Amino acid sequence: MIDKAIPVPIGRVVATELKPATPHQFHFWTPTDTTIGIGAIVKVGGSGTGEEGRVVYGVVTEGFAYSDLATPLHDVVGAEGDPTRAVEAPTARQQIRYWTAAVLRQTPEEPLQPVPLGQVYVADDADVAQALRMDTYLYSATPTAIPVGLYTSAGRDAPVYLDADFLLGPEAAHLNISGMSGLATKTSAVEFLLASIFAHFPAHKGRVAAVCFNVKGPDLCFLDQPADLSDEDRRRYERLGVPSTPFERVQLYAPLKADGVNLNTLRTHPDLVDDVEPLTWGLQEVVDYAEVLLNRDDIDAKADAFIDFLRDRVLGRTFDDGFGTTHRVQTFADLDRLFRSIFDGLEVISGGRSDTWRTHHIATMRKVRNRLLNISTRCKGLVTDDGPSSDLPWQDFKDRTVYVIDIANVDPLGQDLVFARVVSKLREQLERRELGVDAVVVFVDELNKYAPGDGPDTYVKKMLLDISERGRYLGLVLFGAEQFRSQVHRRVVGNAGTQVFGRMDMDELATPGYQVLTPATKNKLATLPIGELMVRHPHFTQPIFIRFPKPPVLRGRDGVERFPPAADVPFEDAVVRQLVRLDRRVRPNQVKDLIADREPDDVRRALAAVRRIRPDDVLAYFRKVLGARVTPEGALPREHHTVPPLNPISDEPY
Amino acid sequence: MTWWQALVAAGAVPANAGRSDEAEPGERADLVEDSELQVHPIPEPQIPNPVSFLNGMQRWSVVAYDGVAQIVSAYVAAAVCRRDKRGVLHATFERSRAFAIAPLDRLSPTLRPVLEQAVPDIEPVDGELVGQPARYLEQVERTVRRARAHLERELAEAATAALGADEWLVLDGLLSRSPAVARHPRALGVIKSHGAQFLDGRGLERALTLPAGHRTSVFAVRGGHTRTEVYSWYLRLWPWEGNNLQYGLLRVEARADRETIARAPALSSWLFAERAPLATPATRWDRLLYPLHHVEEYLKARAPRSPAARSRLPVA
Numbered sequence: 001m002i003d004k005a006i007p008v009p010i011g012r013v014v015a016t017e018l019k020p021a022t023p024h025q026f027h028f029w030t031p032t033d034t035t036i037g038i039g040a041i042v043k044v045g046g047s048g049t050g051e052e053g054r055v056v057y058g059v060v061t062e063g064f065a066y067s068d069l070a071t072p073l074h075d076v077v078g079a080e081g082d083p084t085r086a087v088e089a090p091t092a093r094q095q096i097r098y099w100t101a102a103v104l105r106q107t108p109e110e111p112l113q114p115v116p117l118g119q120v121y122v123a124d125d126a127d128v129a130q131a132l133r134m135d136t137y138l139y140s141a142t143p144t145a146i147p148v149g150l151y152t153s154a155g156r157d158a159p160v161y162l163d164a165d166f167l168l169g170p171e172a173a174h175l176n177i178s179g180m181s182g183l184a185t186k187t188s189a190v191e192f193l194l195a196s197i198f199a200h201f202p203a204h205k206g207r208v209a210a211v212c213f214n215v216k217g218p219d220l221c222f223l224d225q226p227a228d229l230s231d232e233d234r235r236r237y238e239r240l241g242v243p244s245t246p247f248e249r250v251q252l253y254a255p256l257k258a259d260g261v262n263l264n265t266l267r268t269h270p271d272l273v274d275d276v277e278p279l280t281w282g283l284q285e286v287v288d289y290a291e292v293l294l295n296r297d298d299i300d301a302k303a304d305a306f307i308d309f310l311r312d313r314v315l316g317r318t319f320d321d322g323f324g325t326t327h328r329v330q331t332f333a334d335l336d337r338l339f340r341s342i343f344d345g346l347e348v349i350s351g352g353r354s355d356t357w358r359t360h361h362i363a364t365m366r367k368v369r370n371r372l373l374n375i376s377t378r379c380k381g382l383v384t385d386d387g388p389s390s391d392l393p394w395q396d397f398k399d400r401t402v403y404v405i406d407i408a409n410v411d412p413l414g415q416d417l418v419f420a421r422v423v424s425k426l427r428e429q430l431e432r433r434e435l436g437v438d439a440v441v442v443f444v445d446e447l448n449k450y451a452p453g454d455g456p457d458t459y460v461k462k463m464l465l466d467i468s469e470r471g472r473y474l475g476l477v478l479f480g481a482e483q484f485r486s487q488v489h490r491r492v493v494g495n496a497g498t499q500v501f502g503r504m505d506m507d508e509l510a511t512p513g514y515q516v517l518t519p520a521t522k523n524k525l526a527t528l529p530i531g532e533l534m535v536r537h538p539h540f541t542q543p544i545f546i547r548f549p550k551p552p553v554l555r556g557r558d559g560v561e562r563f564p565p566a567a568d569v570p571f572e573d574a575v576v577r578q579l580v581r582l583d584r585r586v587r588p589n590q591v592k593d594l595i596a597d598r599e600p601d602d603v604r605r606a607l608a609a610v611r612r613i614r615p616d617d618v619l620a621y622f623r624k625v626l627g628a629r630v631t632p633e634g635a636l637p638r639e640h641h642t643v644p645p646l647n648p649i650s651d652e653p654y
Numbered sequence: 655m656t657w658w659q660a661l662v663a664a665g666a667v668p669a670n671a672g673r674s675d676e677a678e679p680g681e682r683a684d685l686v687e688d689s690e691l692q693v694h695p696i697p698e699p700q701i702p703n704p705v706s707f708l709n710g711m712q713r714w715s716v717v718a719y720d721g722v723a724q725i726v727s728a729y730v731a732a733a734v735c736r737r738d739k740r741g742v743l744h745a746t747f748e749r750s751r752a753f754a755i756a757p758l759d760r761l762s763p764t765l766r767p768v769l770e771q772a773v774p775d776i777e778p779v780d781g782e783l784v785g786q787p788a789r790y791l792e793q794v795e796r797t798v799r800r801a802r803a804h805l806e807r808e809l810a811e812a813a814t815a816a817l818g819a820d821e822w823l824v825l826d827g828l829l830s831r832s833p834a835v836a837r838h839p840r841a842l843g844v845i846k847s848h849g850a851q852f853l854d855g856r857g858l859e860r861a862l863t864l865p866a867g868h869r870t871s872v873f874a875v876r877g878g879h880t881r882t883e884v885y886s887w888y889l890r891l892w893p894w895e896g897n898n899l900q901y902g903l904l905r906v907e908a909r910a911d912r913e914t915i916a917r918a919p920a921l922s923s924w925l926f927a928e929r930a931p932l933a934t935p936a937t938r939w940d941r942l943l944y945p946l947h948h949v950e951e952y953l954k955a956r957a958p959r960s961p962a963a964r965s966r967l968p969v970a
Contacts (some may be wrong), residue, residue: 068951070935078930089930090701091945092741 010034011099011120013044023103026058026115030097036060038520039534039545040153041123041131042101044115054108056115057123057131058101059542060153061518067095100518102542104131128158133539137163146200147240148193148535149546159240160546162498164202166538168439172497173472176447178485179502183530186481186502187219190443191551193479196242197441198400206438207399211426213419214406215445218266222559223402224250224275227552236549246553249401253279253392255382255410255418260604261574264381265406266556269563274581278611279405280390281383283332285421286375287311292420292459293371293413302364309360310368314338322358323349332376332383339369379414382407384604390611392422394429397436416460419450423463423476430474439475442467447482451492461489468495486511499536501543503528517543571600575607582610583618594623602626671898680850683873686885687915691857692871693864696889697919699927702822706736706746706813709826709949710806713957714755714798716791720765723784726755726794728777730802731953732809734823735945743948747816749809751801752958755794757781777801807832814838824925826946829884829907830875836882836909842921843884843907846941848900852886862899864890869922872915875907885914889922891929892940902929902940 011030015021026044030036037060044056069075079086103115107130121127128151129135138145138161145161166172175193179185194210201208214220226246229237237244254265256278262268263276286293290307310329313319319327319338323345327338342357342365355362376383392403405422407415423442429435444450444464451464467478468491480496482488486508493499508514509522517525521543525534531550534543554562569577575595576588595603606626615621655663662668685691710732718725731750735743753775758766760781770776777797783790806827811834813823822840829843830836852875853861861870870888884907892902906925908914914921925943933939933947 068935069931074932074934074939078932085930088927089944090705090741090927091737091743091931091948093931093944094743094948094951 007121007124009045009119010036010122011042013115013117013120014098015114015117021115021117023106023112023114025100025102026056027098027100028120030099030120032065032095032097034097036099036122036154038063038524041104041128041151041156041544042154043121043123043127043131045118045121054106054113054116056106057104057127058115059104059131059544060099061102061542062100062520064098064100065095066098067093069093104541105133122154122156123158124156125158128156128160132160132537132544133541134161134163136539137161137165142202142204144202144205146193147196147242148537149533149548150236150239151544152547153545157239160535160544162535162537163539164197164200164205166497168197168201168205168208168441168477169472169475171472172538174468174478174480174496175498175500176485176488176493176496177479177481177500177502177533178483178504178508179481180505181483183503185528185530185533186445188531188551188555189500189502189533189548190479190481191220191223191553192242192548194402194441194443195247195552196240198247199242201400201439207436208439208441209397209399209401209403209437210441210443211403211405211422212443213415213422213445214404214408215415216408216556218408218556218560219445220404220443221252221265221267221406221556222272222554222563223247223252223404225272225554225559225562227550227554227558229550229552233549236547237552240549242552244549244552247400247402249398250275250404251392251401252276252404252406254406255279255379255414257568258380259568259571259574260381260384260600261571261578261607262568264409266408266560266565267406267563268565270566272563273566273577276406278390278578279382279392279418280608281417281421282389283330283335283372284315285389285391286372286383286417287315289417289421289424289459290368290372292417293375302361303368306360306364306368309358310335321345332373336369336373339365339373375413375417378411379417382410382414382418384608390608392425393436394425395434395436397429397440399437416450416458419444420459420463423467427467427471427474427476430476437475439477441477441479443479443481445481447480447488447492448484451480451489453487453489464492465489468492484508486513497538501525501528501534501536502532503530571603572596575603578607579610579618579622582614586619590619591622594619594626598626668896669898670896671901675847675849675900678847678849680852681876682854683852683875683886685857685871685873687872687887687918690871691853691860691873693860693868694871694919694922695868696923696926699923700920701924701927702820703739704736704818704820705822705824705945706734706817707743707824707826707943707945707949708732708734708747708806708810708813709946709953710802710809711950711953711957712798712802714794720761722787723757723760723781724787724790724794725761725769728753728755728794728798728801729957730798730805731957732802732806733949733953734809734813735949735952736821737945743945743952745949745952747809747813748953748956749805750953750957751775751805753777753801755779755797757784757790760784803831807835810835810841814841817841824943824946826949830882833882836884836907839909839911839913841909842925844925844943844946845905845907846938848903848905861888862903863894864888864903866890866893866902867926869918872918874910883910884908885910885918887918887922889925891926897940900941904941 011028013021013026013028019027040060042058123131129138144164146164146167147159148162149160151158151160177186177189212220224246229244234244252275254263254276257264265276267276314329321327321341325341329335329338346354346357346362407418426440451461467476471478485493504525506526509526532547534545536543572592576591579586579591606622609625610618610622712730714726714728716724717727729752733745734747736746737743754773755777756769758778779793779797783793810825811832814835817823825843827843829841835841868890872885872887874883875886876883886905886907889904889906890902894901928943931944933942933944936942936947
């Protein structure tokens with residue numbers, strides 16, 4: 001009987017003058033039948049080398065096989081030019097499996113010396129923890145370990161943990177994940193990791209939530225629905241200590257469609273649509289982020305000054321336009337009336353002799369007007385002309401809750417606006433410690449689009465840079481995903497403490513950013529199966545390959561098959577549905593009678609008011625606000641929080 | 655066209671040969687198959703399994719002088735590797751001997767006790783040749799070769815005694831060095847050097863111009879210092895044309911028994927199949943079977959590093 005407690009060496013370190021062992025790299029051979037491969041973690045013991053106390057951990061980065069064949073011609077000669085005869089040779093040529101490994105850790109760490117020429121063992125669970133320096137945060141008094149997957153090379157099944165202090169701050173933060181699209185790796189990995197964070201985020205670090213932008217189809221629309229997991233996946237969840245259940249608390253927000261009542265999302269199945277909150281913003285919310293709406297050519301001091309003027313002097317205030325009309329601008333409709341009044345005043349009263357108003361040139365005003373009013377047209381449903389807003393609970397974020405904002409079907413400009421405003425508000429609230437949680441993970445897919453390495457310096461890009469560089473102090477953590485890491489702004493990528501790689505395109509791997517990887521590692525990356533990732537983390541001195549289970553939530557594609565989106569319902573039915581959702585006692589016929597022959601805009605305003613107030617008696621309140629012109633929320637002077645300016649993009653790395 | 659190209663064009667066989675094997679004494683052989691030496695094609699191979707292969711190695715160098723007396727450090731080793739069903743060789747027997755060679759009677763009174771105390775295994779040699787270094791070293795070479803042969807003989811006897819029911823043993827060199835081994839029904843000796851000639855006249859010409867994939871008739875020889883009779887035949891592994899007469903030529907030795915004559919075709923086809931894989935980069939790969947080459951490489955890898963190299967390198 002072999003005592004399995006005694007480790008059996010699987011190889012031996014060899015060093016030659018041409019290929020010596022160094023403190024950071026060594027070479028070893030194994031029998032041809034071996035379980036190890038690229039990415040395997042091995043341990044070198046000093047036995048027999050006079051360095052019995054020294055232990056070195058390494059990860060296999062390259063493999064070679066060769067025989068004693070001096071030249072390929074000899075094989076041809078031996079087989080007499082017939083490949084079928086080559087296999088008939090009675091003796092197998094002596095061959096070697098020769099591996100190169102990068103050092104992960106040496107103990108003792110000082111003095112740092114070349115790897116001893118000792119025996120090589122497959123690393124067990126404890127060795128993996130040592131090799132990846134996970135012992136410091138896995139076994140400490142206040143552990144901060146977050147499972148990220150299983151190390152499965154060499155027949156092992158060892159959990160690999162990230163350090164929450166380096167994943168969610170404050171030591172380092174952010175995660176960037178790259179990989180080919182269409183393999184469900186990036187989204188799946190983030191979904192699993194969020195589940196893991198929610199299960200393992202240490203209590204002493206406070207409360208955590210996640211905000212996910214759904215920018216593609218139904219990707220993130222079913223995070224509260226269970227996935228069909230295999231027994232193997234369930235075993236992996238158990239091994240990692242992560243529940244194999246969907247997220248318990250998910251809040252999904254989606255803008256309305258242009259009709260103002262149907263939701264603009266693929267989660268419209270009757271069984272699920274009630275859980276979707278409408279996301280609508282008014283003028284105030286848009287003007288605060290007017291910069292987002294301006295393209296590069298628009299950005300000038302004059303436009304900025306005029307927007308500041310509107311923000312500080314006009315919005316929400318009683319304002320005399322100088323041509324005899326007093327305005328109170330609360331909505332886009334009010335704003336349009338103000339602009340018309342000003343332009344008419346300049347044209348009629350001044351007789352066309354003046355082209356400035358309150359020091360602002362008419363061309364600047366026209367430009368700003370066009371940009372602001374254009375958004376209410378392009379993003380109708382998200383931006384309401386004259387209705388109140390329906391927003392995220394900025395002061396009441398719940399612990400371990402995922403907030404999904406579905407902007408997949410929103411105009412790109414509107415996506416930018418949503419993105420900029422949500423992230424800025426998160427930043428603001430975290431700075432004030434008024435968000436309700438201590439840390440927020442923001443998952444942004446398609447960084448190639450939002451933070452490209454080249455192209456114009458958009459507001460969104462500046463904001464992503466700001467999060468990347470300063471977010472970790474606030475607890476604002478960016479989980480970014482993209483297909484081509486090389487084409488994302490280097491400071492967004494570079495500031496991500498944890499880097500994750502799925503299957504990569506060979507062209508992408510040929511870019512300079514991957515030069516540190518060996519050809520074998522690149523080849524493995526190019527052929528990674530679904531569910532396998534390469535991870536770089538501040539505690540890991542070398543990239544590590546891991547396997548993660550299928551996420552515990554229904555994939556978007558499966559979700560729309562199981563819960564097919566419902567067709568848009570008629571206006572009346574949509575109003576009924578929204579009111580019934582707020583109050584089960586509401587009877588459809590009563591609502592339909594109420595809104596019959598009423599202007600749709602009036603109905604929409606009343607509906608928005610009900611959504612905002614959420615009264616005990618929904619129908620009564622709806623009837624009340626529908627009876628007269630609905631007073632927009634902003635009738636009372638609203639507190640205006642100025643968004644702190646973002647640093648301009650510069651070439652300074654930090 | 656050169657003059658030799660003209661010869662070839664006129665019917666001569668092209669050659670590319672230099673020095674040949676050194677001449678050794680050989681006795682006239684008695685044919686035991688056919689009335690005169692014939693050339694036989696070999697049949698399709700049938701390779702027995704398992705098979706063990708025995709080879710040895712030697713290494714020596716002068717490590718010290720006592721006056722002009724050269725004191726030698728020598729190392730000989732032999733091993734048997736068994737081939738498994740996958741064709742992979744595994745060492746099953748191994749013996750080695752590290753010893754000193756010195757003319758003890760010519761050593762100074764100071765150094766002799768030091769040597770005798772430090773080295774438990776000393777092979778004394780005659781001190782008469784000490785004054786003639788070249789001849790002295792020839793004597794050393796013979797001594798080492800004899801020690802190696804002795805080791806190989808011991809190992810061959812041990813290996814044949816342990817052979818399985820269907821297992822064969824192939825030795826590099828003479829089978830007749832040991833009577834016990836020479837009489838074993840499943841032991842073969844494979845000789846690469848052809849300094850000793852057992853044939854003459856037409857028979858010798860046929861043997862030396864044997865085409866590839868052919869063997870000669872079996873003949874009986876008395877070989878080795880034991881004068882044990884064995885049966886033998888020549889086998890050509892590779893075409894000699896364009897090289898030399900001994901290119902790819904093996905002489906096989908097997909038990910002196912009628913059964914050997916019956917087995918000669920099958921044994922020849924088996925050994926012919928052993929020419930692949932090539933035993934490169936060995937210089938005599940045309941005659942060296944790869945498994946025997948492997949055993950030699952195995953022994954070299956396990957041999958202590960050469961004293962000359964050791965003297966300049968720190969010991970790990």
